[in-house]
Amino acid sequence: MVKETFHFFVVSGKVTKGYDSNGLADPYVKMGFISKKTGKTEFFLKTKVCKKTLLPEFQHNQDQELETDDIEKMVIEMYDNDLIGKDDFIGKTTLGNISYLTKEGTLQRYNLFNENDKELAGGPSANVYLGMSKK
Numbered sequence: 727m728v729k730e731t732f733h734f735f736v737v738s739g740k741v742t743k744g745y746d747s748n749g750l751a752d753p754y755v756k757m758g759f760i761s762k763k764t765g766k767t768e769f770f771l772k773t774k775v776c777k778k779t780l781l782p783e784f785q786h787n788q789d790q791e792l793e794t795d796d797i798e799k800m801v802i803e804m805y806d807n808d809l810i811g812k813d814d815f816i817g818k819t820t821l822g823n824i825s826y827l828t829k830e831g832t833l834q835r836y837n838l839f840n841e842n843d844k845e846l847a848g849g850p851s852a853n854v855y856l857g858m859s860k861k
C-alpha cells in the first residue's frame with residue numbers, strides 16, 4: 727500500500743453549449759478515481775460553482791494523498807449546478823493511473839464527453855485545463 731501526495735490545479739474550462747434558459751451554465755468539476763478494490767468511483771475533489779458562464783475560471787488548488795496501488799482510472803466530471811432539481815451532467819473523461827507523475831507534473835486541456843447528448847454529435851461537451859503533479 728503506497729500513499730503518495732499529489733497536487734491538483736483545476737484552472738479553467740470551456741462548456742460547449744448552454745444548459746440553462748439563459749443559454750449559459752453554472753459549471754463545477756469533480757475529480758475522483760475508480761478503486762480497484764471496490765470498483766466504485768471515489769471522489770476527492772470538487773471545485774466551486776462558477777455561475778452563469780461557458781468559460782469558468784475554477785482556480786482550484788488541492789493537495790491530495792492517494793493510494794496509487796488502488797487507482798484503476800482517474801475520473802474527471804463536469805456538472806451544471808441547478809437550484810431546482812438534479813444538477814445536469816455535462817461530461818466526463820477517464821485517465822490512466824497517475825503514479826507516473828513527477829514533481830514537474832503536467833498541465834494540459836482534457837476534453838470531456840457525454841455520449842447520450844445527440845446534439846453534440848460525438849464532439850466534446852466541455853474541456854478542462856488541469857495541472858497535476860507529485861508533491
Ligand SMILES: [Ca+2]
Nearest residue numbers: 746752807808
Ligand atoms: Ca444551471
